[in-house]
Amino acid sequence: MLDHLTVVKHPLVQHKLSLMRDKNTSTASFRRLLREISLLLAYEVTRELDMTTIEIETPLEPMSAPVLEGKKLALISILRAGNGLLDGILELVPAARVGFVGLYRDPETLRPVQYYCKVPDALDSRMTIVVDPMLATGNSSVAAIDLLKEKGATNIRFLCLLAAPEGIERMQEAHPDVPIVTASVDSHLNDHGYIVPGLGDAGDRMFGTK
Numbered sequence: 001m002l003d004h005l006t007v008v009k010h011p012l013v014q015h016k017l018s019l020m021r022d023k024n025t026s027t028a029s030f031r032r033l034l035r036e037i038s039l040l041l042a043y044e045v046t047r048e049l050d051m052t053t054i055e056i057e058t059p060l061e062p063m064s065a066p067v068l069e070g071k072k073l074a075l076i077s078i079l080r081a082g083n084g085l086l087d088g089i090l091e092l093v094p095a096a097r098v099g100f101v102g103l104y105r106d107p108e109t110l111r112p113v114q115y116y117c118k119v120p121d122a123l124d125s126r127m128t129i130v131v132d133p134m135l136a137t138g139n140s141s142v143a144a145i146d147l148l149k150e151k152g153a154t155n156i157r158f159l160c161l162l163a164a165p166e167g168i169e170r171m172q173e174a175h176p177d178v179p180i181v182t183a184s185v186d187s188h189l190n191d192h193g194y195i196v197p198g199l200g201d202a203g204d205r206m207f208g209t210k
């Protein structure tokens, strides 16, 4: 079983993350690094995909060879920054099904409100990996996972690049069955809900907006 929280300490992940944090890193480099790092994180988060064996023949002899079993996994991107993690993961798992959840924060209630949701069918029989680079307050992640559970998902993982202790706590209260995989747990959230030291606004940095 994956632990409730896995911090991927691999040197390549940590090196690329430091380059991404640097405010002088260009949009193009940020995007390339995010794609590279998402491949490495995807390797970790897919550790527990079900396996079976098939009979094949190598040039030398027949063998029972391990292959993935069951329905294709579902990747769910929380818009818009989640899309930055998708490309790398899809390179590793090209047959994955992909869904999108869009949420905005109601300015009065401060609660997440859904504005878009399109997800693969049969979530009850797929490993479902929710991706969002920044686990900050945890509000949107919790709301997205609420939604996926309503649609039948039971085997869910959450993949992010950076997590704040506040977001991890919120997720573990609301969804203790959902393991979190991240490259770093940072110090805290500031008054504007940004992760400190963090890397700034992940969406702005990957898409070159302000």
Ligand code: URA
Pocket: 081, 134, 136, 193, 194, 195, 196, 198, 199, 200, 201, 202, 203
């Ligand atoms: N979202 C971001 O893009 N950055 C943060 O630091 C927190 C939430």
